Amino acid sequence: AGGMERHQYDVVVVGAGGAGLRAAIAAHESGARTAIVCKSLLGKAHTVMAEGGIAAAMGNRWPEDNWEVHFRDTMRGGKMLNNWRMAQLHAQEAPERVMELEDWGALFDRTDDGLISQRDFGGHKYARLAHVGDRTGLEMIRTLQQRAVALGIDVFMELTVTDLMKDPSTGSGQAGRIAGAFGYWRESGRFVLFEAPSVILATGGIGKSFKVTSNSWEYTGDGHALAMRAGASLINMEFVQFHPTGMVWPPSVKGLLVTESVRGDGGILKNSEGKRFMFDYIPEFFKAETADTVEEADRWYDDKKNNRRPPELLPRDEVARAINSEIKAGRGTPHGGIYLDIASRRMPEFIRKRLPSMYHQFKELADVDITAEPMEIGPTCHYVMGGVEVDADTQESAVTGLYAVGECSGGMHGSNRLGGNSLGDLLVFGKRAGEAATAYASSLGDNRPRVDEADVKAAERSALAPFEVEGGENPYTIQSDLQQSMNDLVGIIRTAAELEESLTEVEAFKVRAKSMKVEGHRQYNPGWHLAIDLRNMLIVSECIAKAALAREESRGGHTRDDFPGPNAEWGTKNLVVNLNAEGTGVDLHEKPLPVMPDELKKYFEEKS
Ligand code: FAD
Secondary structure, three states: OOOOEEEEOOEEEEOOOHHHHHHHHHHHHOOOOEEEEEOOOOOOOHHHHOOOOEEOOOOOOOOOOOHHHHHHHHHHHOOOOOOHHHHHHHHHHHHHHHHHHHHOOOOOOEOOOOOEOEEOOOOOOOOOEEOOOOOHHHHHHHHHHHHHHHOOOEEEEOEEEEEEEEOOOOOOOOOOOEEEEEEEEOOOOOEEEEEOOEEEEOOOOOHHHOOOEOOOOOOOOHHHHHHHHOOOOEEOOOOEEEEEEEEOOOHHHOOOEOOOHHHHOOOEEEOOOOOOHHHHHOOHHHHOOEOOOHHHHHHHOOOOOOOOEOHHHOOHHHHHHHHHHHHHOOOOOOOOOEEEEOOOOOOHHHHHHHOHHHHHHHHHHHOOOOOOOOEEEEEEEEEEOOEEOOOOOOOEOOOOOEEEOHHHEOOOOOOOOOOOHHHHHHHHHHHHHHHHHHHHHHHOOOOOOOOOHHHHHHHHHHHHHHHHOOOOEOHHHHHHHHHHHHHHHOOOEEOHHHHHHHHHHHHHHHHHHHOEOOOOOOOOOHHHHHHHHHHHHHHHHHHHHHHHHHOOOOEOOEEEOOOOOOOOOHHHEEEEEEEOOOOOOEEEEEEEOOOOOHHHHHHHOOOO
């Protein structure tokens, strides 16, 4: 590796979404030499697409709101499978993190009293989402990015990390610590080695394993796969969130998100018969807090104290399943969706002011005026609850020096994430991870890990392998077959037979991927980039299918047609997945949930 570009840092953050930027700021502010690496342009992360807002119990609209109510909502939304400690820290610290964003220059929408405005979202008892129109993520990224740049944090953009490096030292009992990260410049194809005792993964989601998704090309599960290859575990991988409302037409934008704020601001769901069908799908678990008549549901928007919330604002898993059933029953729209109607419910000025991006999105992409006609929508793969298993307080994985934060970490959201709880998660745990990674790096003194040159060579060989293949298959074909297979067999409604079939197909894709071939050379070569990412997509897909097959119940983002309804025993355990010893596939085991202390249990005792 003679001429290879090399850098030394204390903390390397992989990913420049909200989680990565917040972690990098915290690391820098705690004194670490910090670098941010991201595979697209800075600012182009997933976070920028977030629309609705950041959930934080600030109590600006409802003084009754506090961390305890937010904690309870989060746990119930996740069907009690969340890591309770993460849910608690998140609820307690999110308001402070939002205030801090404001101190750093974020301009939130305001209440009439000049406080940060908070809007309603599914599963949240009170209006709780701090927002900037329907472009909250953009403002969040702008603020964090500006701060990171002003602090002088080094940024390496359009650089993909493909492997993590571990300390080979023996005898000291420290072998296996993280020692750095290896990657390549997307433009030149040249390799780069980062030597660092702390690496924070903040790579976001996995949506590109599915055909219909709200996620962009970057979300290939890289952090999930990097962590597994380094020896960390993933949890909750069976839980994939299908957002109820994605665009269904035209085909070029199928899956693109339609924000939940449309429903939060008064939009309702109707089938082709014009029926407002969500009243037929209120589950027992949420009956007590959901309106059962149209009149009560409509009164709720103005009088939340004396009315229960509309069923359109049930948690996402419930709404997505209901839409799916209506479409399956033949009551869908011409393009295979369901109607989302705000036009008949709110004045055009209100819609344009509250939902400017949605207005433009439909006008430009579908030639639909949402102030005059209903939208056609359907479920879309949106978010993965599963991710790297981490310590709740520090976000450290089982591998010393390796941290994971944001969507690529697991535990916080249990079996289903509430809207708005991701942006809060990024800020709260980004800060914690940055501080913990710095504390660890500083504690090492001269005893820093070293990178093994043999591992660097192996990483190079592995990245270049697709160029060595003679006459193999194009990675695009494999990717597109994988996406279709995951959509058809591991989607919203699952069965043992289909999951088994999916695992067989994944095995076949793995074989095909071994002889995947890319044309041309290393200068900006999208085929090669995809070949590298596809390895990650395949591991992640296997994790999802395997965990989905093992969990014989329906809960949150995991619905089994052959095991409808939750099962009390499954409600006490997580499924954990690891790379097997040969590195060829996925091992799975059950693990009891961390035990919630009694003083927190009290929030769930009263029957409601
Ligand atoms: P991301 O923001 O996804 O950033 C990932 C970063 O990792 C990127 O910089 C990427 O380039 C980099 N990266 C990935 N792989 C590599 C690699 N191998 N090497 C180097 N860099 C890499 N949540 C809410 O709470 N409220 C909302 O209103 C909301 N709306 C949403 C709307 C849409 C359309 C979508 C798609 C999601 C929405 N979410 C919302 C979810 C939320 O936006 C995401 O979960 C969150 O932004 C993820 O942030 P992150 O920092 O974990 O990762």
